[in-house]
Amino acid sequence: MATITIKILFFASAREAAGGITSANLELDADGADTQVLRAKLAAQYPKLAPLVQDEENLTLALNEEYVDMGEVKTLSSGDTVALIPPISGG
Amino acid sequence: MADSSSTIEPLSDGKQPPSSFKQPLNDNTSNYLIQVSNTLPSHHEIQQFLTASNCGAISTFTGITRDNFAGKKVTALSYEGYTPMAIKELTNLCRDAHVKYPNVARMVAVHILGDCPVGEASVVVGSSSPHRREAIACTEYLIDELKGRVPIWKKEIYEGDEESVWKENVEWKDGRRRRVMVKEES
Numbered sequence: 001m002a003t004i005t006i007k008i009l010f011f012a013s014a015r016e017a018a019g020g021i022t023s024a025n026l027e028l029d030a031d032g033a034d035t036q037v038l039r040a041k042l043a044a045q046y047p048k049l050a051p052l053v054q055d056e057e058n059l060t061l062a063l064n065e066e067y068v069d070m071g072e073v074k075t076l077s078s079g080d081t082v083a084l085i086p087p088i089s090g091g
Numbered sequence: 092m093a094d095s096s097s098t099i100e101p102l103s104d105g106k107q108p109p110s111s112f113k114q115p116l117n118d119n120t121s122n123y124l125i126q127v128s129n130t131l132p133s134h135h136e137i138q139q140f141l142t143a144s145n146c147g148a149i150s151t152f153t154g155i156t157r158d159n160f161a162g163k164k165v166t167a168l169s170y171e172g173y174t175p176m177a178i179k180e181l182t183n184l185c186r187d188a189h190v191k192y193p194n195v196a197r198m199v200a201v202h203i204l205g206d207c208p209v210g211e212a213s214v215v216v217g218s219s220s221p222h223r224r225e226a227i228a229c230t231e232y233l234i235d236e237l238k239g240r241v242p243i244w245k246k247e248i249y250e251g252d253e254e255s256v257w258k259e260n261v262e263w264k265d266g267r268r269r270r271v272m273v274k275e276e277s
Binding site: 009071 | 154171172175176179238240244258263271
């Protein structure tokens with residue numbers, strides 16, 4: 001089955017939960033690749049990140065530098081960049 | 092140097108300002124000073140950028156690292172940012188502010204990354220307009236929205252063995268809820 005590669009960026013508490021890595025490439029089956037599937041895959045790959053990445057209240061995704069709204073599932077294509085955005089705290 | 096100051100003028104009586112003060116909506120990003128980096132521009136540079144010949148008001152807000160949180164002594168703050176997206180969001184934020192406050196001529200939105208010692212500025216936002224009310228309102232809008240949508244994170248580092256903590260802005264959760272509501276309405 002064809003796969004696609006997604007670039008993942010980890011920030012703040014998500015970065016720490018993933019063991020301090022700032023980015024990684026992740027392969028997904030091309031068929032049905034979306035943000036929900038990606039969350040499940042990240043949870044399996046980084047067990048310490050699982051509680052955060054599976055909780056949409058506490059972890060937002062940004063697809064190609066745009067927030068994915070709560071309740072929304074986005075289709076993913078090869079070459080997409082997805083950032084893991086824990087609650088922000090600038091200011 | 093006059094911070095948050097403006098020329099003295101009579102209170103608005105609800106009438107529109109003279110048309111000569113109406114600027115065409117200027118979406119030119121050269122009117123925005125946007126920066127996300129390890130250093131902030133100086134106070135002087137910011138004031139200079141905001142100065143425009145048709146503007147009688149400059150309003151700025153500076154956020155500074157506090158030395159305490161919930162009885163714990165804070166020694167430093169460390170900021171991390173998703174820089175390209177933060178710059179994009181700050182630019183969008185200035186554009187939104189321009190629609191809301193069309194007479195504003197220039198805007199500044201700058202945020203520090205990395206360590207920020209206690210007493211140092213971490214963020215400056217500001218705007219200039221012909222009369223004070225619009226600049227003051229715009230500046231407040233800029234800082235509220237920045238805290239609600241710009242992907243930057245702050246870790247508080249405490250004195251002693253106290254474990255450092257990633258902070259969360261209340262404006263973030265409010266903002267997410269609002270964005271979903273706006274979408275459902277439209």
